[in-house]
Amino acid sequence: MATKPKHTSPKGTATTRAARRRAERSEGYREASDEYAAIRELREKNWIAAHIRERRYELDLTQKDVAEQAGTAHSFISKLETGDHIPTSPVRKRILAVLDEELLIGIERRLPDEELEREVAPVPELAGA
Helix, strand or coil, X not given: CCCCCCCECCCCCEHHHHHHHHHHHCHHHHHHHHHHHHHHHHHHHCHHHHHHHHHHHHCCCCHHXXXXXXXCCHHHHHHHCCCCCXXXXXXXXXXXXXXXXXXXXXXXXXXXXXXXXEEEEECCCCCCC
């Protein structure tokens, strides 16, 4: 009796082969696949930049759209999404608002023989920012 490859769908087609066939048939699938691959790579470098890029892509917004709505320059969003630039808290807050999100801060602690305890809250406004 023959065994199936490790990554096989219930129908018997390897997932990588099925994805390759979808990519051959659909330009949109290829573009989305390439974009998510770039986002996964960026996540290794700067997870906030990767998250902003992914959310913008999901909302079908351009960098220019986000920049205009956040009151900043297109070049600023472009630099942010390379992962080399970290925006100030007020600018990051405006960008996330465009993406219908809010940055939270969290504290986590584990006491001996107790469950993990987490506390999460919105990032407070900074005085003079």
